[in-house]
Amino acid sequence: MTLPKSYPALSFDVPHTRLVQAIAERRQAGIRIIFVSDIYLAEGFVRDTLARLGISDPSDAIYVSSTWGCMKAWGDLFREVLRAERLRPEELCHCGDSLRSDVEMPQALGIRGLSMQ
Numbered sequence: 001m002t003l004p005k006s007y008p009a010l011s012f013d014v015p016h017t018r019l020v021q022a023i024a025e026r027r028q029a030g031i032r033i034i035f036v037s038d039i040y041l042a043e044g045f046v047r048d049t050l051a052r053l054g055i056s057d058p059s060d061a062i063y064v065s066s067t068w069g070c071m072k073a074w075g076d077l078f079r080e081v082l083r084a085e086r087l088r089p090e091e092l093c094h095c096g097d098s099l100r101s102d103v104e105m106p107q108a109l110g111i112r113g114l115s116m117q
Helices: 017-028 043-052 076-085 099-108
Strands: 034-037 061-064 093-096 112-115
Touching: 017 093, 034 043, 034 076, 043 061, 061 076, 093 099, 099 112
Parallel strands: 034 061, 093 112
Antiparallel strands: none
C-alpha cells in the first residue's frame, strides 16, 4: 500500500510551529538536526513529508521507529541514534511534545530532553 504525499487526517502533516521555529534557529546556528520519531509510517514518507513542509534539509538524519524496530518511549531508539551518530548522551538535545518519550526517557539516558508543549 502506498500512502499519499499529503494525508490531512494525520496531525503529522500539520507542523508544530514552535518546534519548526526551533529547528530553523538551530540549523541557522550551524547545529546538526536529527529527527527521531515513534511513528508507524515508513521512513521515506516521513522524510518526504518533512521536506514538503519545508522543515527538513537533505543533510538531516531521520530515525523512525518503524524502520529501526524500536521506540523512543522505551529508550531503544535513542540508543540507536547515539550509536549510529557516534554521539555521547550529553552531546544530544531532544525536543518534542511527549513528556514520557521526549523528555523523561532521554533524560534517563543522559540526553537533554526539552518539552515543546
